[in-house]
Amino acid sequence: MGMAAAAYAPTLPYTGQAGSMSETQIDKTSKDFESMFISQMLEPMFGDSEGEDAFGSTESNDVYKGLLMDQYGKLISQSGGIGVADYVKKELLKLQEHGGAS
Secondary structure, three states, X not given: OOHHHHHHHHHOOOOOOHHHOOHHHHHHHHHHHHHHHHHHHHHHXXXXXXXXXXXXXXXXXXXXXXXXXXXXXXXXXXXXXXXXXXXXXXXXXXXXXXXXXX
16 A cells, blocks of 8 residues: 555545445545545656655655655645546445445
8 A cells, every 4th residue: 555545544434334424524535535546646657766865865755755646646636636536426425325235
């Protein structure tokens, strides 16, 4: 699990909880998921750092790059996103209507 996934994992619902979530919780969960998804998709675009380490060492570069990707994901999601949050919200609402049954 990447840093972005670890950062958002506690806010995502566990199996069976979709039926008991409020619309506000569903909205937040879907936006958090989209932010995490975008962060994960951006990570390979930035690849490994070349040259001198910007933050002192390779380990700290990895940490700060992960934090930067998290922020990019949040900003893109808050700016309208890529449509993932809308889809996730629709699916969670469907699960709630059907009592969480698949």
